[in-house]
Amino acid sequence: MKIEEMNRENEMIYSGHSACPGCGAALAVRFLTKTLGPNLAIALTASCWSIIAGVPPLTALKCPILHCPFPSAGSVGSGLRRGLNAKGMLDTTVVVLAGDGGTFDIGLQALSGAAQRNEDYIFVCYDNEAYMNTGMQTSSATPFGARTNTAPYPLFKEGQKKDIVQIMAAHSIPYAATATVAFPEDMENKFKFAKELKGFRFIHILSPCPPGWGTESSDTIELSRLAVSSGAFPLFEVKYGMEWRMTTPLEDKRTPLGDYLGIQRRFKDIDSERLKILQEEVNYEWELLQDKVRRSEILK
Numbered sequence: 427m428k429i430e431e432m433n434r435e436n437e438m439i440y441s442g443h444s445a446c447p448g449c450g451a452a453l454a455v456r457f458l459t460k461t462l463g464p465n466l467a468i469a470l471t472a473s474c475w476s477i478i479a480g481v482p483p484l485t486a487l488k489c490p491i492l493h494c495p496f497p498s499a500g501s502v503g504s505g506l507r508r509g510l511n512a513k514g515m516l517d518t519t520v521v522v523l524a525g526d527g528g529t530f531d532i533g534l535q536a537l538s539g540a541a542q543r544n545e546d547y548i549f550v551c552y553d554n555e556a557y558m559n560t561g562m563q564t565s566s567a568t569p570f571g572a573r574t575n576t577a578p579y580p581l582f583k584e585g586q587k588k589d590i591v592q593i594m595a596a597h598s599i600p601y602a603a604t605a606t607v608a609f610p611e612d613m614e615n616k617f618k619f620a621k622e623l624k625g626f627r628f629i630h631i632l633s634p635c636p637p638g639w640g641t642e643s644s645d646t647i648e649l650s651r652l653a654v655s656s657g658a659f660p661l662f663e664v665k666y667g668m669e670w671r672m673t674t675p676l677e678d679k680r681t682p683l684g685d686y687l688g689i690q691r692r693f694k695d696i697d698s699e700r701l702k703i704l705q706e707e708v709n710y711e712w713e714l715l716q717d718k719v720r721r722s723e724i725l726k
Contacts, residue, residue, distance in 0.1 A: 475552070656681040
């Protein structure tokens with residue numbers, strides 16, 4: 427059998443779904459479902475993906491989907507896992523899929539509770555940095571200086587983006603990691619590793635949104651790559667809140683943040699002062715991350 431035919435057989439998403447062209451979230455879920463395999467059940471909170479997935483029989487995914495309200499994804503995932511255990515379906519992988527609204531904001535309480543209980547499933551946040559499905563409103567994942575429909579010109583997002591991985595690592599969960607569609611092998615390795623673990627696992631995927639970010643559909647992969655090379659979205663993993671490791675090391679000189687932001691119309695009116703603030707924020711967070719990595723290496 428040819429490799430191309432094998433890849434088609436492994437697809438877990440039907441063609442012709444309703445995602446926007448160039449949707450980073452659609453590509454991310456394609457990768458995760460192919461990696462985790464057919465024995466998969468997904469709890470899906472209100473988000474772009476609840477529209478993309480649809481409802482039976484008009485569904486885009488080749489696995490069972492349990493739609494749930496915005497704030498309850500963490501709890502529903504817990505119940506789904508325990509229900510499958512009670513039925514003896516221990517080998518079924520449970521994934522909770524949520525956007526940044528259902529993770530950083532509305533779903534944070536249930537997410538934190540599930541992490542604290544060390545529930546046995548993988549929580550995946552595809553982060554397009556705003557409430558894109560309901561009109562591109564600001565979320566706490568929206569970067570400082572970005573325009574949204576609740577922060578139109580001359581307004582912009584105030585305050586830093588919430589560090590969700592740091593929050594999850596503080597729960598001392600078995601595994602937390604970041605990923606992007608520009609580095610599919612890195613993403614695949616993280617899902618394979620997470621699948622073999624027990625307990626609560628969290629994977630944060632940056633997912634460019636062409637209409638929300640004001641980019642071309644063909645820019646999604648390049649944007650994801652620039653997010654990593656600029657240090658705005660570094661790729662790393664954390665085990666039990668203690669062992670921090672970079673998974674895609676950068677070159678000695680990082681890409682200027684302006685190269686990443688300049689492609690996006692939501693940052694079209696950003697001035698030099700705001701860009702400087704953003705660059706300083708990225709530099710500061712980068713140094714904090716590198717310090718955690720160095721400390722982890724010393725403790726080994």
